[in-house]
Amino acid sequence: MKTNILSLTAIMVVSLQGFSSALETDAPETITSMGQIAEIAHATQEFFWQLVPPMDDPLYIHPDGIVRAVDWKKFKNKDFTSQMTAEMKTVSSSMYPVYRLTVIETRTGELLWHNSLDQLVWQTPAPLDYNPYFFAFEHWNVDSTEALDTQNLLWGRSSNVGAEILLLPEAFMESYEEDVALEAEAAALAAPMAMMLLSPPTVTNLMLAIGVESNEVEVGVYFPSGYTNPVDVFVCSSLMDWDWSLFTNVSSVGISEFTWIDETATNSSSHFWVAA
Known part of the structure; x- marks a missing residue:
């Protein structure tokens, strides 16, 4: 699955207005459908597409950075949920079943869904009005590919960006958030100055x-x-x-x-x- 993946890990992006934990748990709502996950993937594309350089075949998979609550019982697609595989993640010596889901877009607009074993577990067809250069059209205020040069077309594709999403069953969220808060408090006490x-x-x-x-x-x-x-x-x-x-x-x-x-x-x- 993960071929031709662009590594952006050599880039340090720092907001000088303040620092926050790499993992957050204040996701706005419990995930109960594949539609919600697709919306997260599309929002990730819209936010990060300008980070990807104009290469022939780049793919940047952005880690969502938020552990989101999920209620698998409310998913209508049981074929999909039955193939999801949990990874046991440690927080403050406690183990939690975190499901890692990677969603990428093909050049023709289909969404490919991979579980934590990088197995393809689902595929969503492209919308009827799919435009691979939507971001480029919006950015340069044009309505045809003829108005853009090759570099801008390579740069402005939504399929350049995928999303890696972490899901934790809702029943574990309260305990997980408590552990994360305690861990953050302990780290702050141990390192009073700004952390590197x-x-x-x-x-x-x-x-x-x-x-x-x-x-x-x-x-x-x-x-x-x-x-x-x-x-x-x-x-x-x-x-x-x-x-x-x-x-x-x-x-x-x-x-x-x-x-x-x-x-x-x-x-x-x-x-x-x-x-x-």
Whole structure:
């Protein structure tokens, strides 16, 4: 299932207005139908499509980041629910049956649904009025592909983005939320200063870290053992304009880390860094 998947994990996206837990539990409503899940997937596409560069065949699967309550008994499609597989996730030494569902869109508009074993468990047909370039049409205010160049067509496809959604049976939610709250409280007491934000591991094993203390933003690049290639760090303050500039060039020879204060970050509400 997961072929040609674009890795955006080398990108550190930081809001300088505050930090929150990576996992949230304040989902607005209990999931009781496949229609609700499809709406979440489409909302994810609309929110993140501009993050995906104009490549021939990219696919960015965005982790929803919210553990959502689900009531499987209310689903009408029993063939679908019977194929869902739970993963046991640990929170504060407690185990919870979390169902991971990945929803991606084909180039012709069908939705493909995969369970936690990456098995295709359902397929939803494309809408009759499906337009693969809907986002591009809306963004540039055009009504035909002839008005767009090749790069804009590659960039503006809804099928570039998929969604990974975490579902927890409703009966476990109250206990889960209590455990998450206790865990967050313990972490806050153990780390009174702003915690460092780390990007997940990438194929190069490079790591970006962002630290905030007082009004200063410290950026760090960390190299794996034996890494000798130079690293470019790019910065952008608005993904809407897609205006990336070279921030610095780092030589990794003989060092394992490089940190500096980004004084430009204090003048904008958000900042984005990429190490490559």
